[in-house]
Amino acid sequence: MLASGLAGAGAAAAGPFLLPQNARAAAPAAPASASGRVFTLAVIPDTQYLFDGESLHPEPLAETMKSLSGLKGLVFVAHLGDVVQNGLAQEVEAAKKPFDILVKKKIPFSVIAGNHDLPNSNTDDQRGPTPFLDAFAPLTSRQRIARDAGGYNSAYTVDGAGTQFLLLALDWRLSTAGIAWARSVLEANAGTPTIITVHDSVSADSGTGVQSTHGKLVWEKLVNEYPQVFLSINGHFWPSGRLTRENAAGRPVELHLANYQQLYFGGAAAVRLYRFDLDRRVVDVSTEVPHIEAGGLNELEREELQLTAATDRFSFALPPSLTPPVRREPRPAAAMLIRGTEAYWRFEGTGPLATGSRVADASGRGNALIVAGPSTVPLSFASDSHPAQPAGSSLTFSGSKETGAYLLTADNAPINKASFGNGYTFEAFFKLPEPFTGDSAWSAIISRWVSAKAAGRVKGEVDEPAATLSVSGGPELQWCIYPANLERSVTNWGHELRSSRWWHVAVVNDGRHTTMYVDGCSVVRNPSTVNKGLAGGETGAPWAVGAYSWAGELDKMWLGSIGDIRIVSRALAPGEFMIA
Template sequence: MNKNVGRRTLLQAAFATPVVTGLSTSEAVAEQGREDRFTIAVLPDTQYLLDEGGSDPEPVRESLRAVVQRRREANIVFLAHLGDVTEHGTEREMRTANDVFRAIDGALPYSVLAGNHDVPGRTDDQRGVTPYLNTFGPQRFSRMRTYGGSSPGGYNSFHIISGGGRQWLLLALDWRVSDAGIAWVQQVLDRHKALPTILTTHDLVSADDGPSAVLSEYGQRLWDKVIRRNDQIFLTLNGHYWPPGRTTLTNDHGNPVHLHITNYQDRYYGGAGMVRFYTFDMLRNVIDVETFSPWLVGRRDRTPLETENSVLTGDADRFSVEIDFRQRFAGFAPPVLPKPRPASAVLVRGTAAYWRFDAEGLAAGSAIKPGSIARDLTGNGNDLTVQYLNTSSADALKWSEDHHDNQPAHASLRFGGGKQPDRGAILRAGDTAPINSMRFLSGYTIETFIKLPAPFEGDHAFMGILSWEGRSGDAGKHSGWSPDEPTCSLNVSGERFLQFVVYPVPVDDDPTSWSHAIPVGRWTHVAVVNDGRRTVMYVDGAKIARNAAAESTGISTLGKPFVIGATQFALRYGQGFYGSVGDTRIVARALRPSEFLTR
């Protein structure tokens, strides 16, 4: 091959790449129960309600019942008690606790760790047999599907939880973990290096001066010996102190660790069986936290004091933790993504053109020079040639390995367009390319992947993603916004709304579809589907609301070139696209969402 031609060729058809037909064992495990949201319920110190000196276990019993009742609705996968189950740790109190916790035995996996009121407070996890251990030792948890094992003395345990399409490690550690116990914890972490970990214990941080928490003396030891060293620990939960609070510390790997204290025994009715829900939303990259007393919420004719304590909404009781799960866990659990798919796998019936930006011999961030070619992998002759707009420099177009998770090709182009000064780059079809004149009277599907930068800086209002050149007025269309706009374009408004505007063939009209504001910093799949009568836009596989109601048949193309990277106005490109573009496909028929490039 001529070396100059090779350097000018962006796209290589990787027809030899194997198609993914199945999952590995580990992937198959992760596929089980793939929900985008799941909840871990947390029950802090219940000691004032399980006190043989005179108390009432009913609020705790009702909380456990309520968690079980809501397990499907809230997708509750686990419950963690944070210690100080009882006030004195006696056999009598533990019998009551045993009876109370029978409400969820067999219905929901859970852990119960020892607090200083459950065991002799001056001892550590080497203390030997206690009423607590006889009640909440390994023999109780070994029947649970999540149970992974316990330390030799039985006071520390771990569970493996499934939720959000992956597995999580939960450590339930004693009130005081010995050096031998810490060695056991490290062994557990080492055996499960790829599992994000939640560490629960009774004493770790306190918040005496308000919602901002600080490490206790013992908490500092646990932080130094375990937490800060192990990047997989991203969240810790403890009781013991009040009021509730939280803080975020940076571990030795430069990543945040969220440390929360939750304890309400100082409030009305010994905390009234207060429960906290940690709801993990894997799509929104957030953990939503809410705190309430099921016992009080369910009471009729509540007094003002009972109502005040039924649902807590303070800054330390109801909040959200923003966490980019993929980024936070990438150091120890890189995401398992679908492999690239060859072009042959996505050249469905009716494909008019398909462009992707695989490259050979290019380093990430390499500038794409004018004259480079992006091949139409259908073989229909719709190759695109790179052109720079106006006086744009080499940063106008760069190659990247960044891509949407489900994009067939694992590559994209980064466009550096902008209004001031007018700059950018386009990929333009040849003057005689078939795509220029196709009218799609029987319907069409236009798909692409885009990503807007974060932060999204500058004025890029109504920048074009793709379009056909020409003036709608030259096609005899004068009813739209301006006869100088093209006959078909996909754009991004100043509010980051996607705009698809098309002038149909038989009528003088411009049916326009508008999406919601698309996010920055993440990939979005866009599909515009026309069945020969109506046009529907899909964003990430979901139909938008503001689809044009007017009938729309075909595209009034003028035989002028199809372009990726900008939209003309009055036959001039004023600005180019600012962001990334991945695989782009045009099919001469309406596709179902199950046929999109993401599937």
């Protein structure tokens, strides 16, 4: 049974799954990010058993600090309290020395008081001077923007890959004055994403996170009413656990418990790493024990080389409001008319589009699009778009084969007869619906409205279009074409796409090979087959946007959104794409 309150200790529970030394190489590494919008917050929970009376072992904590001082992308270190066992001056002095490593490296950090750090834990944050406060208050001034009158609560700014965060480091027992101070900081930083560290908040004796009495106070007074708070981390209890709650604004808040003091050697100053990836909009969490990694291993140390339970290694999504996409300023159509532009369609307007409505070709080459289909559920303009799209709007497709609408190039459009013998680049912005179902599968962003059979081909699925940029049931992008120099089809395949987000696709042919790019990145399944040009131009058949034909007849309607489309009669480098 878990012990709480003043003891601050948890009884033995089902232990985490611990990775043996010989399996260490199999542990998943944090994913890479080329953008650089990645940073790490390190959290060190209860180290009290290393500093207990005359039993003083600063080496594990020093090893953790050394490891952190060399960690690329580290922006802040937060200790969760119970630094020492009895709040004695000699304990605090021994525990203070490893923090000097961070001071010398100019790495900002915070240290909050746990119940064991205090001579009298029956006190709140107005308790006055203690050996803990005397030692750590002067050390933690780097990037501290505020400190309460009692000295036990403080606030820090954290620069996370160009995004400003606020970290509140709060005492183990908040007073009325302490809560008022914390609220004033939150209100003064209402637009800043905020992390709270506090010693006592969530326990997880049953395996599921449960808020303690003090945790409920923190939630009610400092979390629920403040939508910028998205993460709270505490120690105090064991085993580790987590809980997600919705605040008053309906936003999810992650409530995490991290504590390893019940493990061998008092947890050996295990450290939890929160790796924020703002482009993936994900935080990857892992737990490591640098002291054990650094030395020769005894039998028990081998068992605790890395902690890999579901509560020690996991990921969670950042709130969308925290990581809004960096949106570029709209660019005029003229800026997109590079050499070789054959067609360029931008979907700018308001309201629905009736059957027969025209969308102009911004290239000036006369390839207008005309709305076709039943249009019971018409196409509609939307102000939604990819953050890097030149135009800030798109078309929404929401009808079925029986009720929807699509677009066809005009009968006299020059692009209908284009064969692209010298190469091509087809680009489009699009978004898949949420959820993505079978109704959405195998329609096309853009396709040639003529079958391969009608284009003179006899091998393969010749009722399919002579050229199509489609999305499979995966959903994966597919560029399937019948080249002018081959009797069969050649296909490029993308990877599985997440729905309800915008993508950019480009397919580029240099007269010999075709390469697909998704958001400017080359995919893996690009065929090595030499292929030149596109069949079907000799028929003069139109191109369709938002529909797929079979044997020359409407078969599938696109569901989702389509933004700017540009067709260029030469191979473009990624730096020339509309997304660049």
